[in-house]
Amino acid sequence: MHITEIEARELAPNGILRAAINTGNAVLARREPAPVGASGVSVDLAQHLAQQAGLALELVIYATARDSVQGVKNGAADFGFFAIDPKRGQDIAFTAPYVLIEGSYLVAEASPIQDIAEVDQPTHTVVVGQGSAYDLFLTRELKQATIARAATSPAVVDTFLQSGADVAAGVRQQLEADAQRLGGLRLLPGHFMLIRQAMGVSHSRGPRVAALLSRFLEDAKASGFVAEAIARHRIPGVAVAPAENTLA
Structure with missing residues (x-):
């Protein structure tokens, strides 16, 4: 995809492309020692966007999705990578998704809960990462269960165990890894939400920048770049999102 000099200046007014990277979702990004900072899809x-725009890249690394959204909203980063959510959409213009990830529930092996439909009960407490897509979704959807919030998504299972809660909610891959690490835990079958991970930019940057990100991402999906990145980082259970029409 060709990005003009004018488009590059609109995308990165400071001359350096600043990407907000949320390392709280280990499926898509993880911390690395300096000087790398972070790696992942x-x-x-x-990096691919910066190369196409002929710009130097700066990674603005955050530990949580909430802080990553705030960084793009307040101008500390030019764009970021987020799960699409209507509340975030008040501040962020999203592209179509590039990958689809399952949001799952984890319980203790001895728990009587066997099905997702059994979670929303007044006696149950569900632990989520504060400000995560799962927090936003379950805050809207759970009508009876209590929601407890861990400081970050990677801390959900440890918080769940320490607090004696009934259910942990998060990215399936993270929960599977924690269950394997700790033992005595199991995932409920199926998923409570299908997370649509997208790129996003502050509405204040205008529709032209949002359209540019959308075109870039559709090209990255169609060219096989996204699928190759998933394979390169060995991420099981993540699907490339289907193609969608880009903005005009």
Whole structure:
């Protein structure tokens, strides 16, 4: 995809492309020692965009999705990688998704809960990462269960165990890894939400920048770049989102 000099200046007014990277979702990004900072599918996409725009890239690394959204909203980063959510959409213009990830529930092996439909009960407490897509979704959807919030998504299972809660909610891959690490835990079958991970930019940057990100991402999906990044980082259970029409 060709990005003009004018488009590059609109994308990165400071002359350096600043990408907000959320390392709280280990499926898409993880911390690395300096000077690398972070690696993963979202980092690969940020590098690919910078190369096509002829810009130097700066990774603005955050530990949580909430802080990553805030960084793009307040101008500390030019764009970021987020799960699409209507509340975030008040501040962020999203592209179509580039990958689809399952949001799952984890319980203790001895728990009587066997099905997702059994979770929303007044006696149950569900632990989520504060400000995560799962927090936003379950805050809207759970009508009876209590929601407890861990400081970050990677801390959900440890918080769940320490607090004696009934259910942990998060990215399937993270929960599977924690269950394997700790033992005595199991995932409920199926998923409570299908997370649509997208790129996003502050509405204040205008529709032209949002359209540019959308065109870039559709090209990255169609060319096989996203699928190759998923394979390169060995991420099981993540699907490339289907193609969608880009903005005019």
